[in-house]
Amino acid sequence: MKKITIAVAALMLSFNALADAEKGQSYYLKYMKPLFGYNGDVLAQQHLQVEWKSYFRKDAKKFIKKYSQKHPEAAEFLNSETFQKIAPHLQDFVMKYAADSGELPDCNS
Structure with missing residues (x-):
């Protein structure tokens, strides 16, 4: 039982390790900036x-709800499979540059 718990924990950590803030920034620029109309640093x-x-959390349901209401033109994209695939990277990006992170993205975000 202990081995299974350790294996599950390692697998969960490996999925989180696959997310990438730089990819999240690129995805934001490609997909979301045209819909939101502002740079990623403003979002973060x-x-x-x-x-x-x-x-x-929970497939970004709270993000989707808030930002679909705030940006109705983005609702279709936010409810797409593409968004679900890039969400872990977007999360890493906004976490890295969140208001309390002390970091600022470059001016192209």
């Missing part, structure tokens, strides 16, 4: 890291 600075964690 809207919340603290703990808030971003809650927005991306």
Whole structure:
């Protein structure tokens, strides 16, 4: 039983390790900036890291709900499979540059 628990924990960590803030920034620029109309640093600075964690829990349902209401033109994309595939990277990006992170992205975000 202990071996199974360790294996599951290692697998979960490996999935998280696959997410990438730089990819998230690129995906934001490609897919979301045209819909949202502002740079990724503006998005990231809207919340603290703990808030971003809650927005991306459970398939990012809270993020989708809030930002679909805030940007109705983005609702279709936010409810797409593509968004679900890039969401872990977007989460890493906004977490890295969240209001309380102390980091600022480059000016092209």
